[in-house]
Amino acid sequence: MHLLIIEDNRRIAQSLERGLTESGHTTQTAETGMVALSILKEQLVELVVLDLGLPDMDGMELLPEIRKLHPSLPVIILTARGEIESRVAGLDAGADDYLVKPFAFSELVARIRALERRNTRGVAPQIRIKDLMLNPIQRTAVRGATTLDLTPREFDLLLCLSQHTGEPVSREMLAREVWNITSRAVPFDNIMDVHMSNLRKKIDAGFAVKLIHTVRGIGFVLGDIQP
Numbered sequence: 643m644h645l646l647i648i649e650d651n652r653r654i655a656q657s658l659e660r661g662l663t664e665s666g667h668t669t670q671t672a673e674t675g676m677v678a679l680s681i682l683k684e685q686l687v688e689l690v691v692l693d694l695g696l697p698d699m700d701g702m703e704l705l706p707e708i709r710k711l712h713p714s715l716p717v718i719i720l721t722a723r724g725e726i727e728s729r730v731a732g733l734d735a736g737a738d739d740y741l742v743k744p745f746a747f748s749e750l751v752a753r754i755r756a757l758e759r760r761n762t763r764g765v766a767p768q769i770r771i772k773d774l775m776l777n778p779i780q781r782t783a784v785r786g787a788t789t790l791d792l793t794p795r796e797f798d799l800l801l802c803l804s805q806h807t808g809e810p811v812s813r814e815m816l817a818r819e820v821w822n823i824t825s826r827a828v829p830f831d832n833i834m835d836v837h838m839s840n841l842r843k844k845i846d847a848g849f850a851v852k853l854i855h856t857v858r859g860i861g862f863v864l865g866d867i868q869p
Contacts, residue, residue, distance in 0.1 A: 643688035675704040803864035812861040
């Protein structure tokens, strides 16, 4: 893949470029957010490695701008901010993965491979649940004649549920598959509930048949059923 490394520390950037090139990727580097946006507007980039501490803007400010340009472009955050609140904020802002410095380079390469598989493995071009239609490639969702305005995180939640239609999906699985978090905590559950509540309103509001249901003590299920 062709990777864009957004990192203002020249030593780190050069190290990443060298290692990722040896791993079979092509790379280029942007030292500021503005340069990164210019590259993303003009060139084909298949994955972004994003440092949060940039000289002209915080990476958390840059991430929504990247999402406006390329809603489904994989983004991995690299940062020294390791608190769970920072990780959740980064993932909620649209990042696909979050790696805390210092990290093992082999782990970064493995996470890039995982995102590459996620985007290229045999995904059905469309998923239908009753009158709800998802397109995982274009990342669009339509219910009836209504195109749903979903955030990246809401679409990821819906896609995860749709891949287990009719089966309860636990909070642990959603935390792992959607947020890449393996250790849940009460504050994180509250965040998940907010996203799920917003998603439920967009999916079910105005429709007689409700498709998202809560399974008490377990998680959630998608389908025309009563759990």
